[in-house]
Every structure is written in C-alpha cells, then in structure tokens.
Amino acid sequence: MVVQLLHRAGARPAHLHSASLAAIGLCLTLWVRAKAVDQEQRGNAERRALFVGLWPPMLWLIGESLREPK
Template identity: 75%
Template sequence: MIVRLLHAAGLRSTHLHALSLGSVALCLTLWIRAKTVDQQQRGNAERRALFTGLWPPMLWLIGDSLRERE
C-alpha cells in the first residue's frame, strides 16, 4: 500500500536509492562533526549520527520495493 502511494506520488526507485546513499554521507558528516564539539554535547551529536545511520537500509529496501513495482 505504501509503495503504491509512493509510486503514485512520483517517487521512483532511483530517488530512494540516491536518498539512501545521501543519508550515509549525512551520517558520516554528523559523526565527524561530533568529534569536533565539546564533551558535553558529544553524546547528543553521536546519537544523532547513529540515528541517521539507521535510515539507509530502510530507504534502500523501499527503493527495491518500488523497483519491483516499476
């Protein structure tokens, strides 16, 4: 159902695969940035990077589902 709605909205598998790769880059950027902040804020910055790191597999699998629909 969700895949059907995403396809009807105009999203294609390449869009979600690109978003997946972009979120890997965002995660790495946030992780490197976490090393530059002071010790009190480092925990939050690392958690933000780890949370962002959970997105790529989900986006990639949704992209695969969309590819089957195409």
C-alpha cells in the same frame, strides 16, 4: 500501501537509492562533526549520527520494493 502511494506520487527506485546514499553521507558528516564538539554535547551528537545511520537500509529497501512489479 506506502509503496503504492510513493509510486503514485512519482517516486522511482533511483530517487530512494539516491536518498539512501545521501543519508550515508549525512551520517558520516554528523559523526565527524560530533568529534569537534565539547564533551558534554558529544553524546547527543553521536546519537544523532547513529539515528541518521539507520535510514539508509530502510530507504534502499523501499526503493527495491518500488522496483518490483505490482
């Protein structure tokens, strides 16, 4: 159902694969920035980076499901 909605909205596999790679870059950026904050905020910053790190596999797999014929 979600894949069909994305397909009708014009999303293509390359769009989601690019978003997946961008999420990896965002995760790495957040992780590096977490090392620059004070000790009190470091835990939240690292958790934020790990949360964003969960997105790439999901986005990549949604892109793969868009590639499959309906």
